Amino acid sequence: MRPGGGVRSFALELARGGAYRGGELLRGRVLLEAAAPLRVRALEVAARGGATTHWLQGRSVGINAVSSDFTAVETYLRRRQLLLRDTGETTTLPAGRHEFPFSFQLPPTLVTSFEGKHGSVRYCIKATLHRPWVPARRARKVFTVIEPVDINTPTLLAPQAGAREKVARSWYSNRGLVSLSAKIDRKGYTPGEVIPVYAEIDNSSTRPVLPRAVVVQTQTFMARGARKQKHAVVASLSGEPVGPGRRALWQGRALRIPPVGPSILHCRVLHVDYALKVCVDIPGTSKLLLELPLVIGTVPLHPFGGRSSSVGSHASFLLDWGLGAMPERPEAPPDYSEVVAGDAAAGGQSPVPLPQDADLSLEGPFFAYIQEFRYRPPPLYSEEDPNPPSEAMRPRSMTC
Structure with a gap:
């Protein structure tokens, strides 16, 4: 075979699969297999990525229909x-x-990969092999980018709440007032988490109403000053009907977030937003709707720092809604005989068996200290301090 022909295979391969994020190093290789000596003029690799939006919108001009292209x-x-x-x-x-x-x-900053009806965010690697007198040979590999969205921020850990009310009307006559208030403990969540929904529905109308909650994804596409939106329900929760003159209370109804893409907030041509919508279906009247914003992130709640602030806000959140109360006085610790079995306490046996390792001898000053205090019960609990501070050590009150 003459030099210049015979490319058996030409492909791209990335060093690792999965998703990348801004600032990382993207490594790979071009694999070329030649069936015969191959004359090559150049070999180049290009990385491309960006967002694109496109849709057609028709309008009438007189008797003619005109279609506008938005890109x-x-x-x-x-x-x-x-x-x-x-x-x-x-x-x-x-x-x-x-x-x-x-x-x-x-x-360092890249927008999350996305595929929508009127737009997308795509990233790929392209390799091009240039040879004399032969059309260029190309290979393409798509990779995914995930923009980190950390929910461990004060803004996303803050509780979200709202209240709405609506007059139920039928044939131009008032049938009573329906009120709705709802609250969630924070704004940021990650896929797989459960949103505890707290809500109060007060039905003062003459007909039963049906409360429900949904998580809605809104895709917004922008081009040339125009906008195109697409809404989709990704999770839903239905409650029990609330009869006339009755009141219902949701004390943390669980609404699980499915595996959905994260929020896209920093792109100039498309956005992906989420919201929790708590609504009440009223017969004969448009529904009562309350919307609470959500942010779906990629970095989950930290088990220590973020959780402590979340637990603190959750506790105050429950107290504000009257769903929890702090005890007036702390409970006394249990008696020693309630913790240790009767036979072990009476016979002087340790409730925790000692290791039977022959190499571990109970000798030396440290183990002697353990043996001395091994069978002693804890001191008796008393609500009064047996050793009150003296007058010299007692703090003085500051008066002005």
Whole structure:
């Protein structure tokens, strides 16, 4: 076979799969297998990524129908690397398998990959093989980018609450007032978490009403000053009907978030937003709707720092709604005989068995200290201090 023909395979391979984020190093290699000696002019690799929105919108102008084209493009990634530079002369590669490694430093901030009806955010790697007198050979590999959205921030850990009311009307006559108040303990959640929904529905009308809660995803596409939106319900929760003159209380009804994409808030051509909508269906009247904003993140709640603030806000949240109360006085600790079994306490046996390891001897000053205090019960509990502070140590009150 003459030099210049015979590419058996040409492909791209990334060093690791999964998703990337801004600032990481994207590594990979170009795999080229030649069936015969191959004349190559250049080999380049390019990384591309950005957001695109597009839709058609029709309108009437007189008796004619006119269709407007709305398109917007925003570029986030544009990198290029030459693996075989074009010097004006061809390079002959021997037959067989060849590997050409490459790497790209991703920008520090990138928007999360997304696929929607009227727009998308896509990232890919393209390799192009240039040969003399032969059409260029191309290979393409798509990769995913996830923008970190940390919910452990004061804004996303703050409780969200609201209240609405509506007059139920039927045939132009008032049938009573329906009121709704709802609250959630924070604004930020991650997929798989459960949102405890607290709500109060007061039905003063003459007909039963039905409360429910849904998590709605809103995709907003923007181009040339116009907007196109698409709404989708990703999770729902239905309550029991509330009869006339009755009141219902949701004390943390669980609404689980399914595996959905994170919120996209920092793109100029498209947004992905979430909201918790608590609504009451009123017969004969439009529904009563209360909307609480949500942010779906990628970094879950921290088990220590974020959880402590969340637990504190959750406790005050319950107290505000009258769903919990602090005890007036702390309870006394249990008696020693209630904790230790009767036989062990009477016979002087330790409730925790000692290890039977022959190499572990109970000798030495440390183990002697353990043996001395091993069978002693704890001191008796008393609500009065047996050793009150003296007058010299008693703090003085500051008066002014």
